[in-house]
Amino acid sequence: MPSAGLVFQSVLLGLLLGGLYALLAAGLTLYFGIMRVVMIAHSAFLILAAYLAWWAHRETGVDPLLTLVVTVPLFFLAGVALQRLLLSRLSPVTLTMMSVLLTFAIALVIEGLLGYAFSGTQRRIRLGYSSTSLELFGARIAVVKLIGFALAALSLLGLYLLLKHSRFGQALRATIQHREAARLLGIDTDRVAGYGFGLGLATAAVGGTALSLDSTIYPSLHWHWIGPLMAIIVVGGLGSVPGAAIAAMTLGMMQSLLQIELAATWAQTIFYLALFGTLAFRPQGFFGGRLAQRF
Amino acid sequence: MATVSALAATFALGGCGGGAGSEGSGDDTITIGVSLPLTGDFAEPGKGVERGYKAWAKIVNDKGGLLGRKVELKILDDQSNADRVVSDYEQLIGKDEVDLVFGPFSTRLVVPSARVAEEYGMLFVEPAGAAPEVFEQGFKNLFYAAPAVANDHYNHLAEYILALPADQRPKSVAYSAMDDPFAQGTAYGLKDKLEAAGIKTAVDEVYPPNTTDFGPIAAKIADSKADMVVGGSQYQDGVNLIVALQQLNYQPKIAAFSTAPTSPEFAEAIGNKTEGVLAPTGYTQKADYPSNKEFVEKYTEQFGKAPEEDEANAYTTGQVVAAAVEAAKCASQDEECQAKLIEFLRGNEVETVVGPLKWDDKGRPQSAHMIQQWVDGEIQIVLPEEQKEADFVFPKPKW
Numbered sequence: 251m252p253s254a255g256l257v258f259q260s261v262l263l264g265l266l267l268g269g270l271y272a273l274l275a276a277g278l279t280l281y282f283g284i285m286r287v288v289m290i291a292h293s294a295f296l297i298l299a300a301y302l303a304w305w306a307h308r309e310t311g312v313d314p315l316l317t318l319v320v321t322v323p324l325f326f327l328a329g330v331a332l333q334r335l336l337l338s339r340l341s342p343v344t345l346t347m348m349s350v351l352l353t354f355a356i357a358l359v360i361e362g363l364l365g366y367a368f369s370g371t372q373r374r375i376r377l378g379y380s381s382t383s384l385e386l387f388g389a390r391i392a393v394v395k396l397i398g399f400a401l402a403a404l405s406l407l408g409l410y411l412l413l414k415h416s417r418f419g420q421a422l423r424a425t426i427q428h429r430e431a432a433r434l435l436g437i438d439t440d441r442v443a444g445y446g447f448g449l450g451l452a453t454a455a456v457g458g459t460a461l462s463l464d465s466t467i468y469p470s471l472h473w474h475w476i477g478p479l480m481a482i483i484v485v486g487g488l489g490s491v492p493g494a495a496i497a498a499m500t501l502g503m504m505q506s507l508l509q510i511e512l513a514a515t516w517a518q519t520i521f522y523l524a525l526f527g528t529l530a531f532r533p534q535g536f537f538g539g540r541l542a543q544r545f
Numbered sequence: 546m547a548t549v550s551a552l553a554a555t556f557a558l559g560g561c562g563g564g565a566g567s568e569g570s571g572d573d574t575i576t577i578g579v580s581l582p583l584t585g586d587f588a589e590p591g592k593g594v595e596r597g598y599k600a601w602a603k604i605v606n607d608k609g610g611l612l613g614r615k616v617e618l619k620i621l622d623d624q625s626n627a628d629r630v631v632s633d634y635e636q637l638i639g640k641d642e643v644d645l646v647f648g649p650f651s652t653r654l655v656v657p658s659a660r661v662a663e664e665y666g667m668l669f670v671e672p673a674g675a676a677p678e679v680f681e682q683g684f685k686n687l688f689y690a691a692p693a694v695a696n697d698h699y700n701h702l703a704e705y706i707l708a709l710p711a712d713q714r715p716k717s718v719a720y721s722a723m724d725d726p727f728a729q730g731t732a733y734g735l736k737d738k739l740e741a742a743g744i745k746t747a748v749d750e751v752y753p754p755n756t757t758d759f760g761p762i763a764a765k766i767a768d769s770k771a772d773m774v775v776g777g778s779q780y781q782d783g784v785n786l787i788v789a790l791q792q793l794n795y796q797p798k799i800a801a802f803s804t805a806p807t808s809p810e811f812a813e814a815i816g817n818k819t820e821g822v823l824a825p826t827g828y829t830q831k832a833d834y835p836s837n838k839e840f841v842e843k844y845t846e847q848f849g850k851a852p853e854e855d856e857a858n859a860y861t862t863g864q865v866v867a868a869a870v871e872a873a874k875c876a877s878q879d880e881e882c883q884a885k886l887i888e889f890l891r892g893n894e895v896e897t898v899v900g901p902l903k904w905d906d907k908g909r910p911q912s913a914h915m916i917q918q919w920v921d922g923e924i925q926i927v928l929p930e931e932q933k934e935a936d937f938v939f940p941k942p943k944w
Contacts (some may be wrong), residue, residue, distance in 0.1 A: 256768035259793070264759045371589065372781040381791035390767075392792035395760070431567055465757045466781050474755060509761040514723075514752045517761070 252510045259389040260506045264342055266395045268502025270460055273402035274475070275482040275494040276409060277453035283489030284424040284446040287337055287349040292454055293472035293479060295325065299458025301364055301469045304375050314375055315397070321455040329451030330444045332356075337447070338440065357472060364469035372466045380464075386483040398460035405456045406495060411447070413491065422446050424491060478518070487535025496537060497524075502529035571651045574615045575876045577602075577866075578637030579647045582654065585625030590855045591896045594672055595620060597852065597859025598647060600844045605863070611870050619643055623654065630654045634661040644876045647862050650855070652676040652726045659687045667878065668886040672866045674857035680907040686883075688890050690862040691827045691910035692899050696729025698735075698825035699775075700913045701928040702801060703738040705937065706773075713939075715772035715798055719748035721762055721786060722777025731803040731825065732777030747771040756782065763789035776802035784814045791818060791944055798940035803936065805934030807854070807917065807924060819919040821941030827914050828857040828899050829926060831934075836864065837898040868895040 252260075274296060281289040299321050303314035340348045385389040413419040424432040425439045425446070433439050461467070482501055484491030501521055509517040528535060579598060582591035602616045610616055618640060623630040630649055637643050638661065646662055648655055648671025655674030662669040663686045670688045675695040681688070693700070706714060718739055722732040728749065740746060747769035750762050763786060766774055774790065774797045776783050783805025805811055806824035830841050830851050840860055844852045852860070865887075870876045872893070873885035894903040902910050916928035918938060925935040 253768055256764060259764045259768065260761065263764060267758070267760075312586055374781065374814065376813060376816070378816070381788050381818065383792045383794060385794075390793045392760075392789075395792075439830065467757075468755075471755075471757065474757070484571075506761055510765065513750065514756055514762065 255388055255508070256510060258387065260510055261503065262386070262389050262391055263395075264506030265499070266391070267506060269399040269402040269498035270457060271478065271482060271502045272495040273405055273453055273460070274457045275479050275486065275498045276406060276455070276491050278479050279451040279483040279486065279489055279491055279494040280446060280450040280453075282442050282483065283491075284422070284450075285333070285337065285349075286346050287353070288480075289353050289450070290350060290476060291353040291356040291360065292450070293475035294360040294460065295328075295451055296458040296471045296475060297467060297469065298360050298364065299325065300462035300465075301368060301373075301458075303462040304373050304467060305368070305458045307375050314377075314459055315401075318456065318459050321459065322452050325451040325455035326448040329448035332451070333444045334440075335446035338443070353463045357476075361469045361472065362524040365541070368469070370468060370470075372468045374466045375462055377463070392464065393491060394464040398463050401460045403458055405453060409491065412449075413525035418442070418445065435511040471475035478521040481521040483527045483535075485524050485535060487537040490535070490537045493535060493537025497535075559669050571667075572614070574617045575611055575870075576617050576643045576649055577643070577645045578619050578621075578634070578641060578643030579636065580621045580623045580630050580633035580649050580654075582625035582650055583620075583622040584738040585746075587625045587651050587654070590673070591596065591625070593853060593855030594650045594859040596844075596848055597672070597856035598863060600840070600847055600852070600856065601860045601863030602628075603847060604839070604843050605867065611704050611867055612874065612876060614876070619808050623649060625651075625654070627653055627657050630658045631661055634658045638662070638665045638667060638878070642878060644878060645866060645870070647866065648672060648674065652679055655679055656682060659684050662686055662834055665878070666880050667883050668866070668890070670862045670890075672781060672862045673855070677728045678726055684908060686887055687908040688865060688898070689908055689910050690865045690902070691858045692902065692910055693827065693914050694909050695727050696734030698731045698803065698827075699735035699801065699916070700738075700916040701916045702823065702825070703735055704783065705916075705928055706739065706744075706799070707742050709939075715744060717745040717747040717769065717771045718773045718775060719746070719750075719769050719771035719797075720746065720775045720777070721750040721752065721766065723756075723779060723782050724751050724753050725779070725793075726776040728779055728803060730777070732775050733777055735801075752782070753780070754779075757785065759785045759789035760792075762786065763793050763795065767793040767795035771797065773797050773799040774801070776800075776805070778802050780805050780808055784811065787815050787822075787944075791815070795942050800941055800944075801825075806919065812919075812922070817922075818944040819922070820944065821938050822919045822944075823927075824917050824924070825914040826854065826917050826926075828852075828854045829915065829917075832898070832900070832932075834896065834898060834900055836896060840898045855910065857898050861899050861902070864897045865890065865895050865902065868893075 278292045281287045302321055303317045306312055306317045307314050379393050380394045421437045421442045424437055425442045429439055482497045483494050486497035501524055504520050505517050508520055598618055602618050605611055605616050621633045623898050646667055648669055649658055650673040652674045653672050656679055659669045663684055669686045672690050677696055720732050720736050722729040748766050763888050776786055783802040791903050799821040806822045807826050812819050841851055869886040869889045872889045875882035894901050904910055915926050915932055917924050918927040920935040920938055927933050927937040929934055
């Protein structure tokens with residue numbers, strides 16, 4: 251039996267990890283909701299943001315958090331451009347399948363360019379506070395993990411408020427629910443979709459910066475992330491941001507707790523087990539499932 | 546006198562003619578075939594090995610070559626790919642008809658390439674396959690050109706710990722190793738010895754090579770409150786694990802990690818909290834073996850910086866093969882010649898930059914690694930006694 255201390259520590263680690271998963275999955279589920287696009291390159295953009303943070307820190311010594319000022323607007327614009335210039339040109343009939351191919355290619359291009367610019371060597375930001383931690387009832391919380399979690403929580407809150415309480419949010423949700431109907435009501439769905447895509451990519455910028463604080467990065471790391479993230483958005487119900495966040499927290503926590511008894515490799519399989527289970531017994535996901543059912 | 550040398554020349558010619566015909570290996574050169582991971586996963590150490598081989602060839606040629614013949618390296622890039630390494634050695638031996646071969650980098654590439662060399666009956670000295678499985682394949686042509694196999698890296702540390710008075714000895718140990726034959730070999734070699742002496746294993750974790758989140762493993766180690774932590778690590782994983790352990794404020798009495806602490810970037814990577822961290826090492830530039838002084842000096846001249854362990858092991862490979870060639874007085878693919886080379890190494894000791902080496906019947910070198918420790922902000926040899934630069938710090942100061 252693992253000790254109570256270890257279980258508590260693992261719960262904390264799971265919570266911190268789940269927060270990051272939640273933010274990243276939110277972006278991914280947004281793309282699907284808006285456009286029925288499967289965005290394989292989401293995690294590649296995540297790693298790109300992490301590299302930009304690492305690079306800026308190495309070159310100028312600025313705190314990686316400051317790079318957000320540049321990367322968030324930059325990624326937003328890149329997202330809008332990506333949607334308007336590439337994805338909107340795909341034929342609506344085969345959109346979902348073709349978007350897999352297109353974004354797969356984008357992921358490979360990003361990975362290749364990162365490898366070309368920075369080589370395949372693993373990198374890690376060296377911060378004065380890398381190993382600093384706070385004590386909480388005998389367990390330890392690393393400051394860098396806490397900052398990452400806070401970033402994720404704030405961004406998710408911001409995203410939630412934006413979707414629920416702004417005119418743009420209403421338009422975006424209307425577009426997600428029924429594109430034609432939204433258009434009939436006078437919503438410029440193309441423009442809204444572009445901004446929505448930009449928003450999704452901006453979450454990757456925040457997530458990547460949070461990731462870079464406490465993790466090693468290398469160009470092919472995004473493959474390691476995309477699987478769990480895809481599983482999360484299916485379990486959460488495709489297109490549902492709160493669903494993705496709840497599924498992310500639950501699965502992140504389960505992964506962390508399973509790792510007490512199992513090795514790292516096996517603990518990771520929880521995502522795929524959850525994916526199979528969901529597809530077999532509740533294919534529409536556990537939250538906001540109507541959309542996926544219709545799809 | 547003239548007759549003797551004429552006779553010798555005829556003999557040499559005859560010897561060569563009898564060999565597996567050779568276009569790439571004229572009388573005046575010895576061609577040595579190598580395949581190295583110059584790109585891909587093992588590119589960094591692969592390039593180190595390449596520099597070591599090149600330094601060896603230059604030093605030998607500057608002195609007039611081997612058996613009076615110039616040494617020439619033929620190096621192919623296997624892209625860190627095990628299938629590629631096999632076809633590379635097939636090509637080098639079968640098509641290019643090289644006279645000798647040197648081994649590639651890393652266990653995963655050494656095993657398949659050693660099999661090719663064995664099929665052709667060729668001597669296979671290698672600089673980097675230290676994991677147990679290399680020596681369990683029944684190879685009769687393989688020799689590892691370094692002081693000790695992976696499982697023996699921590700031998701001096703094990704002796705030191707077991708010699709401590711019973712009340713000071715660590716009572717439990719946490720092991721964490723990368724899922725890699727070499728990294729696991731180092732940690733498990735020590736584990737076997739300590740377990741045999743009754744020291745409890747508190748944690749035994751294996752993680753995949755691409756693991757980036759060490760939080761959960763560190764949590765287990767910290768929770769076990771083990772007196773000692775042993776990491777079977779390469780570089781970045783070792784750094785990540787140490788940072789994760791520091792985040793959880795885990796303070797062991799002994800902390801030993803393979804490879805990572807000897808890297809020049811290590812101290813900065815873990816925020817300079819290095820005091821007392823241990824690592825085994827097979828090579829030091831400061832060793833006063835005669836050939837090492839020459840190697841360090843000429844290598845530095847050629848490449849502008851001092852050699853590290855990968856370079857030294859590659860150079861050692863060259864030295865070992867050269868010793869065999871000089872003793873057997875031949876260097877060709879000829880079966881008889883290769884058999885003589887193998888036979889020589891089976892029964893003799895060779896002086897190298899990592900000290901005198903001899904091998905058991907499976908090709909395992911019979912020396913041990915030195916143990917280094919971070920003392921006063923510098924990594925220094927602390928074990929064995931006769932080579933130490935600083936006293937072993939025990940228990941380890943807090944990090």
